Amino acid sequence: MKKILIAFAIIIAPLITQAQLKIPQASPKATILQTVGLTDVEIVYCRPAARGRAVFGNLVPFGKVWRTGANENTTISFSDDVVIDGKTLPKGKYSLYTIPKIESWEVIFYSTTNNWGNPETWNDANVVLRTTVKEEALSKPIESFTIQLANLTADSAELEMAWENSSVSMKFDVPTQKTVLANIESVLSGPSSADYFTSAQYIYQSNGDNAKAMSYIDKAMELSTEKPYWYTRLKSQIQARAGDKKGAIETATISLAAAEAAKNQDYIKMNRESISEWSRK
Numbered sequence: 001m002k003k004i005l006i007a008f009a010i011i012i013a014p015l016i017t018q019a020q021l022k023i024p025q026a027s028p029k030a031t032i033l034q035t036v037g038l039t040d041v042e043i044v045y046c047r048p049a050a051r052g053r054a055v056f057g058n059l060v061p062f063g064k065v066w067r068t069g070a071n072e073n074t075t076i077s078f079s080d081d082v083v084i085d086g087k088t089l090p091k092g093k094y095s096l097y098t099i100p101k102i103e104s105w106e107v108i109f110y111s112t113t114n115n116w117g118n119p120e121t122w123n124d125a126n127v128v129l130r131t132t133v134k135e136e137a138l139s140k141p142i143e144s145f146t147i148q149l150a151n152l153t154a155d156s157a158e159l160e161m162a163w164e165n166s167s168v169s170m171k172f173d174v175p176t177q178k179t180v181l182a183n184i185e186s187v188l189s190g191p192s193s194a195d196y197f198t199s200a201q202y203i204y205q206s207n208g209d210n211a212k213a214m215s216y217i218d219k220a221m222e223l224s225t226e227k228p229y230w231y232t233r234l235k236s237q238i239q240a241r242a243g244d245k246k247g248a249i250e251t252a253t254i255s256l257a258a259a260e261a262a263k264n265q266d267y268i269k270m271n272r273e274s275i276s277e278w279s280r281k
Contacts, residue, residue: 065099104134133168138166194220
C-alpha cells in the first residue's frame with residue numbers, strides 16, 4: 001500500500017506544480033501604445049485602487065518620490081527626442097517618478113528602468129529630466145489610478161495622471177515637422193546609394209535582369225564615397241554571373257582588402273572562397 005501511495009504522489013506532483021491558481025491582481029497592469037505625430041510612445045504601469053482610503057497625503061505621502069503606480073516602476077518610452085517644458089528628453093525608455101504636492105507635482109524621468117518601485121538608492125545623476133506641473137482638483141473622484149495621453153495633435157500630446165480627487169497634465173512636443181521635412185528632402189533629392197544597393201541585391205538574389213542589377217550597383221558605388229566592402233562583394237557576384245570572371249576577381253580582391261581592414265571574418269571568408277572558385281574556371 002505504501003508503494004502505491006508513493007507512486008501516486010510521484011504521478012500527481014507535476015500536476016500540482018503546474019496548476020497555478022489565478023486570481024485578479026490588486027493593481028492590474030496596463031500598457032498604453034500611442035503614436036503622436038510620427039513618434040511612438042509606450043507607457044507600462046500598474047493601477048492601484050483607492051478602496052475607500054485617503055490617497056494623496058496618506059497612502060501616497062506629499063513631498064516624497066512615488067513610483068507613479070504600484071508594484072514595479074512605471075515606464076515610459078519615446079521613439080524620438082521630445083521636448084518638455086523647453087527641455088529636450090532624448091529618445092529612449094525611462095522610469096516615470098513623481099513627487100505629489102498639494103498644488104503641484106514634480107515629474108521625473110529616470111534613466112534606470114529595472115527598479116521594483118523606487119530605486120533602492122536614489123541617484124540624481126540618473127535624473128534625465130525633471131519638470132513641475134500644476135495639480136488640479138477633480139469634481140468626481142477617480143477610483144483607480146489612471147495614466148492617459150490626451151489632446152493629441154500632429155506635434156504634441158499631454159500626459160495626464162489622475163487618482164482620487166487630483167489630476168495633473170504635462171505637455172510634450174514631438175519632432176513631427178522636422179522628421180517630415182527631412183523625409184521630403186530625402187525623397188526629392190532622389191534615391192540614395194543604399195536604395196540602389198538594395199535594388200541591385202534584390203535583382204541579383206531573385207535571379208532577375210543581371211544587366212539592370214549591374215547598373216544599380218554601379219550607381220550605388222558612384223553615390224557612395226566609401227564604397228563599402230559589401231557593395232564591392234555584390235558587384236563581384238554580379239560580374240561573375242555575367243561571365244566576367246576576371247573582373248569579378250578584381251572586384252572581389254578590393255572587397256577582401258576592405259573586409260580585412262574592417263576585420264569582418266564573414267566577408268573575408270566569402271571573398272576568398274569566391275576568388276578561389278572563379279580562378280579555377
